[in-house]
Amino acid sequence: MSQLPLRAQLASALGRTAATLSRATGRGDGSVIGGRVGLMLEPDLLRKLATDRKLALVSATNGKTTTTRLIASALMELGEVATNAFGANMPAGHVSALSGAKHAPFAVLEVDEKYLPEVLDTTNAGIVSLMNLSRDQMDRAAEIWLLAQKWRRALAGKPAHVIANCDDPLVTWGASTAARVTWVSGGQRWREDSWCCPECGGPLDRGGSREMGQQGSVHWACRECTFHRPEPDWVLDGEDVIDPHGRRWRLDLQLPGEANRSNAAIALATVDAFGLDPARALPRLRTVTSVAGRYTTVERDGRALRLLLAKNPAGWLEAFEVSDPRLPIILSVNAQGPDGRDTSWLWDVDYRILRGRPVYVTGERRLDLALRLDVAGIPFQLCDSFDQAVAALPLGRIDVIANYTAFQQIRTEFGRAV
Amino acid sequence: MQSELSIVWIYPDLLSTYGDQGNALVLEQRARARGVPTRIHHVRSSDPVPQQGDIYLIGGGEDRPQILGAERLRKDGGLQSAIARGAAMLAVCAGYQIMGSVFGGEEGQPVPGLELLDISSSRGERRAVGELAAEVDPALRLPTLTGFENHMGVTRLGPGVRPLSRTIVGTGNGDGTEGCVAGKIIGTYLHGPALARNPALADLLLSWAIGPLPPVNDEWYQRLRDERLSAVLGDQA
Numbered sequence: 001m002s003q004l005p006l007r008a009q010l011a012s013a014l015g016r017t018a019a020t021l022s023r024a025t026g027r028g029d030g031s032v033i034g035g036r037v038g039l040m041l042e043p044d045l046l047r048k049l050a051t052d053r054k055l056a057l058v059s060a061t062n063g064k065t066t067t068t069r070l071i072a073s074a075l076m077e078l079g080e081v082a083t084n085a086f087g088a089n090m091p092a093g094h095v096s097a098l099s100g101a102k103h104a105p106f107a108v109l110e111v112d113e114k115y116l117p118e119v120l121d122t123t124n125a126g127i128v129s130l131m132n133l134s135r136d137q138m139d140r141a142a143e144i145w146l147l148a149q150k151w152r153r154a155l156a157g158k159p160a161h162v163i164a165n166c167d168d169p170l171v172t173w174g175a176s177t178a179a180r181v182t183w184v185s186g187g188q189r190w191r192e193d194s195w196c197c198p199e200c201g202g203p204l205d206r207g208g209s210r211e212m213g214q215q216g217s218v219h220w221a222c223r224e225c226t227f228h229r230p231e232p233d234w235v236l237d238g239e240d241v242i243d244p245h246g247r248r249w250r251l252d253l254q255l256p257g258e259a260n261r262s263n264a265a266i267a268l269a270t271v272d273a274f275g276l277d278p279a280r281a282l283p284r285l286r287t288v289t290s291v292a293g294r295y296t297t298v299e300r301d302g303r304a305l306r307l308l309l310a311k312n313p314a315g316w317l318e319a320f321e322v323s324d325p326r327l328p329i330i331l332s333v334n335a336q337g338p339d340g341r342d343t344s345w346l347w348d349v350d351y352r353i354l355r356g357r358p359v360y361v362t363g364e365r366r367l368d369l370a371l372r373l374d375v376a377g378i379p380f381q382l383c384d385s386f387d388q389a390v391a392a393l394p395l396g397r398i399d400v401i402a403n404y405t406a407f408q409q410i411r412t413e414f415g416r417a418v
Numbered sequence: 419m420q421s422e423l424s425i426v427w428i429y430p431d432l433l434s435t436y437g438d439q440g441n442a443l444v445l446e447q448r449a450r451a452r453g454v455p456t457r458i459h460h461v462r463s464s465d466p467v468p469q470q471g472d473i474y475l476i477g478g479g480e481d482r483p484q485i486l487g488a489e490r491l492r493k494d495g496g497l498q499s500a501i502a503r504g505a506a507m508l509a510v511c512a513g514y515q516i517m518g519s520v521f522g523g524e525e526g527q528p529v530p531g532l533e534l535l536d537i538s539s540s541r542g543e544r545r546a547v548g549e550l551a552a553e554v555d556p557a558l559r560l561p562t563l564t565g566f567e568n569h570m571g572v573t574r575l576g577p578g579v580r581p582l583s584r585t586i587v588g589t590g591n592g593d594g595t596e597g598c599v600a601g602k603i604i605g606t607y608l609h610g611p612a613l614a615r616n617p618a619l620a621d622l623l624l625s626w627a628i629g630p631l632p633p634v635n636d637e638w639y640q641r642l643r644d645e646r647l648s649a650v651l652g653d654q655a
Contacts, residue, residue: 348437371614371642
């Protein structure tokens with residue numbers, strides 16, 4: 001770190017200058033441009049910045065940013081931590097995060113699923129944490145079975161210690177070529193992408209079905225080959241996590257919902273690989289209240305709006321689980337580049353759970369969502385803008401679910417102070 | 419049709435990557451709006467395909483599930499019997515390719531299809547991703563086709579099928595046409611909720627199964643169509 005070669009030191013410094021300029025001119029948080037400048041001057045910068053640190057990479061379809069935050073918060077117990085807290089999860093963002101904390105002995109990087117093989121090759125990270133894989137922005141993202149296959153190839157023959165959710169068959173398959181895996185039973189809420197065996201294509205028998213007897217709802221096994229769920233070392237059990245020594249830890253997170261308890265289970269297993277015991281990690285996990293605006297409550301004109309991000313069908317399922325069924329709800333959907341320009345995924349979400357709640361629909365693709373709700377038989381009110389939706393609502397608490405750019409637009413309305 | 423309209427959704431566990439459930443839900447809603455009791459049968463790839471369905475749906479998917487799906491359907495034979503009996507079908511994207519004589523596997527290798535449509539498909543040079551708009555064969559008397567495509571396939575139509583439409587925007591089959599129609603089978607590259615964007619196409623399938631249909635309230639369908647077509651075609655719309 002402090003021993004960076006001169007060229008890398010210069011590249012790192014110029015990158016930070018570019019980041020500062022970007023922030024000063026109001027163009028962004030600077031984490032992408034800074035990294036790009038650094039990589040242009042020294043293509044090997046990421047490798048050099050990663051050397052001599054204890055580094056964890058975190059990847060999944062959903063929960064990357066939150067889990068990265070949970071791990072980073074816990075690791076601060078051990079010392080300074082470099083992390084890409086702004087969700088800039090490609091190599092430029094990684095360079096920026098690492099050069100921003102040059103002397104930090106620990107690092108946690110959120111990594112885009114597609115970039116995981118490249119970033120693992122470059123950084124030689126010692127720890128890789130993998131949570132879930134599901135359909136997401138198919139117009140520009142890789143097909144997920146191919147993605148898992150690339151993970152397998154990238155992990156084979158490397159010394160990395162993988163922490164993986166064994167309740168997700170595709171993640172299990174993607175992780176199982178690693179030299180060492182700690183399996184975490186973190187649950188799987190969205191199952192529509194894992195009815196078939198990733199190894200042979202045969203049908204997967206899932207827990208609760210006749211074939212599985214009483215082995216619990218998370219168990220799975222292929223009916224045609226030997227591929228099956230590994231025995232977990234860590235288990236998320238309701239509000240608790242059970243560690244490999246059989247100790248039971250009550251999570252008591254401030255972040256809501258089962259998905260975040262699952263993220264916390266992965267975080268506890270990950271920091272354990274850093275040598276940090278749950279007894280010291282948990283109090284720090286409990287300090288995390290919102291991550292990049294997610295789960296934050298904002299106030300407007302006597303209304304308290306809680307902001308939930310949902311980028312894909314699995315994410316909507318998680319958001320519905322967190323959402324309070326007694327409250328009115330605003331749904332906002334866009335289809336800009338980062339959202340995926342194809343709105344087909346709306347038809348994969350089961351909106352019938354909203355029946356009986358006042359539903360307000362907005363966002364740039366509100367008509368796609370309106371028809372979707374109409375076909376589901378869910379009454380709704382169409383609003384031309386977020387403001388109009390808020391104004392139409394009674395005073396009090398309201399839940400808001402939005403996809404990526406719709407969420408950012410709402411955050412911007414509140415000055416990103418959330 | 420017997421006592422209720424039977425919609426058979428083939429292999430949602432393998433081929434439902436792009437909101438394919440939407441086509442089933444739209445057919446169900448529009449049949450019920452006409453007072454026709456309707457049931458959607460989800461047929462997983464480990465189960466036999468029932469032969470007595472009225473409308474069969476097969477959707478889009480990744481390369482490997484597409485190959486698996488084709489193998490299982492060939493072995494099963496239920497879909498072939500249903501089509502021979504005169505059932506209607508909408509085949510989308512990967513499912514559309516499976517209906518032909520051959521399609522391209524993950525390395526471009528030829529994989530045999532079901533030969534229910536006189537088409538053959540292969541992998542093209544680049545991925546076609548984006549909004550599509552096309553003028554439907556005038557004989558079908560349907561308004562402009564609108565939807566979203568995302569595929570690498572190139573499909574050649576044989577003399578046994580007619581193009582469903584001619585593209586205005588988008589790639590479709592790759593030769594200026596999009597989709598095909600033969601008997602009561604429609605094939606298209608438009609993603610899962612194609613029928614949500616084209617309710618008249620949904621009604622065509624329904625009318626093949628249950629006869630002439632009274633009109634229904636199309637407000638939300640029409641508003642979405644108008645918005646999409648004007649976004650894609652601008653002044654041409």
